[in-house]
Amino acid sequence: VKCFKCYGRGHVQAQCPNQRTLFLKGVDEYTSGEDEPSEREEGGEDERVAPLEGELLMIRRTLNNHPRTSIETQRENIxxxxxxxxxxxxxxxxxxxxxxxxxxxxxxxxxxxxxxxxxxxxxxxxxxxxxxxxxxxxxxxxxxxxxxxxxxxxxxxxxxxxxxxxxxxxxxxxxxxxxxxxxxxxxxxxxxxxxxxxxxxxxxxxxxxxxxxxx
Structure with missing residues (x-):
C-alpha cells in the first residue's frame, strides 16, 4: 500500500500521519509547504500579471472629442x-x-x-x-x-x-x-x-x- 500524499508505504492517503502540504514541482519532484515562501512574506518576488485572453470589448473615441468642463486640467486631455x-x-x-x-x-x-x-x-x-x-x-x-x-x-x-x-x-x-x-x-x-x-x-x-x- 502506498500513500499518495507523503509517498510513504503502509497506509493510504486518508490515514496519512503527515499533515504537511506537498507541492509537485515536476516529474518525480515534490516538496513540503515548509519549504515554500509564505504568501504573506514581505519583500518577495513581484507578481507578473499577463494580459487577459478573450474577445475584446470594442470602444471608439474620436481624437477631437473633449470634456465639456471649462476647468484647465490635463486629466482627460490627449x-x-x-x-x-x-x-x-x-x-x-x-x-x-x-x-x-x-x-x-x-x-x-x-x-x-x-x-x-x-x-x-x-x-x-x-x-x-x-x-x-x-x-x-x-x-x-x-x-x-x-x-x-x-x-x-x-x-x-x-x-x-x-x-x-x-x-x-x-x-x-x-x-x-x-x-x-x-x-x-x-x-x-x-x-x-x-x-x-x-x-x-x-x-x-x-x-x-x-x-x-x-x-
Missing part, C-alpha cells in the same frame, strides 16, 4: 501642441495608442510635400465610417517645436483631428517619458533634454473649430 512645418503652424498630437506616425493628407496636399510609396501598405478602419482605407504612401516631415527640430517619417492618412500624429514609433525612438499629471512629455534629442508642454485645453478647442471652418 497631448496637443503646435509645430512649424515649412513656416506653417500645424496641429500636432502625441498619442501612445497609435501604432504608427501619421500625417494629414490635406496637409501634404496644401504644402505640396513629396510622398513615396509605402513599403508595407495596409488597411485602416478607425479613421472614418466609409469602410477600409488603404494606406500606401509615406512622407518625411521636417518640423520644429521651439528649439526642438526633427524629422519623422509619417504614413499619409485622411485624418482631420490634427495635421501630425506622433505614435509609438516616435515615442520608442525618442525614449519619451510622459508625466500623467502635467501631461508633459520629456525626451533627449541630440544630447539635449526637451520637455514638451501641452497646449491649454481652451486653445485646443479654438484650434479644432478653426480647422473645421477651413475644411
Amino acid at each position: 497631448f496637443h501642441t503646435r509645430c512649424n512645418v515649412l513656416e506653417n503652424i500645424c496641429s500636432l498630437i502625441v498619442d501612445s495608442g497609435s501604432s504608427c506616425n501619421c500625417c494629414s493628407a490635406r496637409m501634404v496636399e496644401k504644402l505640396n510635400l513629396q510622398v513615396v510609396p509605402h513599403p508595407k501598405p495596409y488597411k485602416l478602419q478607425w479613421l472614418n465610417e466609409n469602410g477600409e482605407l488603404s494606406v500606401d504612401k509615406q512622407v518625411e516631415i521636417k518640423f520644429s517645436i521651439g528649439n526642438y527640430k526633427d524629422k519623422v517619417l509619417c504614413d499619409v492618412v485622411p485624418m482631420e483631428a490634427c495635421h501630425i500624429l506622433l505614435g509609438r514609433p516616435w515615442q520608442f525612438d525618442k525614449k519619451t517619458l510622459h508625466d500623467g499629471l502635467t501631461n508633459e512629455i520629456s525626451f533627449t534629442h541630440k544630447l539635449k533634454k526637451f520637455v514638451l508642454s501641452p497646449l491649454p485645453h481652451s486653445q485646443v478647442v479654438k484650434d479644432q473649430i478653426q480647422m473645421k471652418h477651413k475644411r
Whole structure:
C-alpha cells in the first residue's frame, strides 16, 4: 500500500500521519509547504500579471472629442501642441495608442510635400465610417517645436483631428517619458533634454473649430 500524499508505504492517503502540504514541482519532484515562501512574506518576488485572453470589448473615441468642463486640467486631455512645418503652424498630437506616425493628407496636399510609396501598405478602419482605407504612401516631415527640430517619417492618412500624429514609433525612438499629471512629455534629442508642454485645453478647442471652418 502506498500513500499518495507523503509517498510513504503502509497506509493510504486518508490515514496519512503527515499533515504537511506537498507541492509537485515536476516529474518525480515534490516538496513540503515548509519549504515554500509564505504568501504573506514581505519583500518577495513581484507578481507578473499577463494580459487577459478573450474577445475584446470594442470602444471608439474620436481624437477631437473633449470634456465639456471649462476647468484647465490635463486629466482627460490627449497631448496637443503646435509645430512649424515649412513656416506653417500645424496641429500636432502625441498619442501612445497609435501604432504608427501619421500625417494629414490635406496637409501634404496644401504644402505640396513629396510622398513615396509605402513599403508595407495596409488597411485602416478607425479613421472614418466609409469602410477600409488603404494606406500606401509615406512622407518625411521636417518640423520644429521651439528649439526642438526633427524629422519623422509619417504614413499619409485622411485624418482631420490634427495635421501630425506622433505614435509609438516616435515615442520608442525618442525614449519619451510622459508625466500623467502635467501631461508633459520629456525626451533627449541630440544630447539635449526637451520637455514638451501641452497646449491649454481652451486653445485646443479654438484650434479644432478653426480647422473645421477651413475644411
